[in-house]
Amino acid sequence: MTTAETSTDTPHIVICTTGGTITASTTPEGAVVAGDSDPATQAMLDELRAVLPEQIRVSARAVIDADSSTFGPAEWDLLVDAVADVLSDPGVSGVVVTHGTDTLEETAMALDLHHDDPRPVAITGAQRPADHPEADGPANLLDAVLLAADPVSRDLGVLVVLGRAILQARGVRKWHTTDPVAFARNSPEHPVEDLPPELERPTLPGRARFADTRVDVIACPPGADAVAVRASVDAGSRGLILEGSGSGNLPPLVADAVAQLADDRPDIVMVVSSRVPRGEATPAYGGRGGGAELANRGVLSSGYLRSGQARVLLAALLSVADQAPADDAAAAVATEIRRSWPKYHLYS
Ligand code: ASP
DSSP: OOOTTTSSSSOEEEEEEEESGGGOEEOTTSOEEOSOOHHHHHHHHHHHHHHSOTTOEEEEEEEEEEOGGGOOHHHHHHHHHHHHHHHTSTTOOEEEEEOOSTTHHHHHHHHHHHOOSSSOEEEEOOSSOTTSTTOSHHHHHHHHHHHHHSGGGTTSOEEEEETTEEEESTTEEEOOSSOSSOEEEOOSOOOTTSOOOOOOOOOOSSOOOGGGOOEEEEEOOTTOOSHHHHHHHHTTOSEEEEEEBTTTBOOHHHHHHHHHHHHHOTTSEEEEEESSSSSOBOSOOOSTTOHHHHHHTTOEEOBTOOHHHHHHHHHHHHHHHHHOSSOOOHHHHHHHHHHHGGGGOOOO
């Protein structure tokens, strides 16, 4: 979709604002409060325009105004729609989303799964509020806009830009609660001396409706029992992300519950992920609760994704498959997702 207007010298970047620390302020008691941020958002945009090369045009669109710890599937839907709507204008060269860092990794994944347009989407935020004497938001926003305006960023999908780091969305996680270098990216295994590979990033065959599809993340620490799994099933979950240990192994009582569930409810898709920050979750170990034994039961592995992004991917696949008119039996949908999971290139 390269037009004379989008390819060149006078890029037009649309900034979708959603609140977060980048426009937050500090109360007299010292609490950082995001939301209700119109004046801070205006000041941020004025400051940006004052330093931006004049050939780059920016306009802003307020989508949400809140702390991202309040976001969930409904907000992901809203943002996917907003970005698609912005990009429906061929005169737009790229999009920047300003967002709280707490749940940025889920939103980035939701956007990237739908983003089959070559134009860049850069998502940024801040660790320090707008009224902090060393606020990091202004530099992050400038970096994100410059990146979104640069043709070199085309075809890379959604990019996370914070603390001078530029990361592809898939595999990204918040890895520090306060440091301005807030995010790191796990990726498929690669030789240590190489840069992380540019990801294969297949997009969805349709539009997911996250708010309609319940997928839960269940922490499975040592000694965990089946209570949380049962509660999640009772609440109507279509999928479970089971966060285990090591390369994706579950404690014995959870493993027993999972084996039972695999027999009783073939319509529920289960994925095992890991609490370990780096590397891939793969079906490596045998024995009760081992990843290989779980795989024999049809449990998928999250690969280089960690629980938050695996949840977004599974919810997206379930939602899109549910909408396919041809075969709407829930068990058939689940079987198709188990078959298609490797297409998302989660393992090396
Ligand atoms: N709690 C904030 C949020 O996610 C943190 C941040 O923006 O950095 O909105």
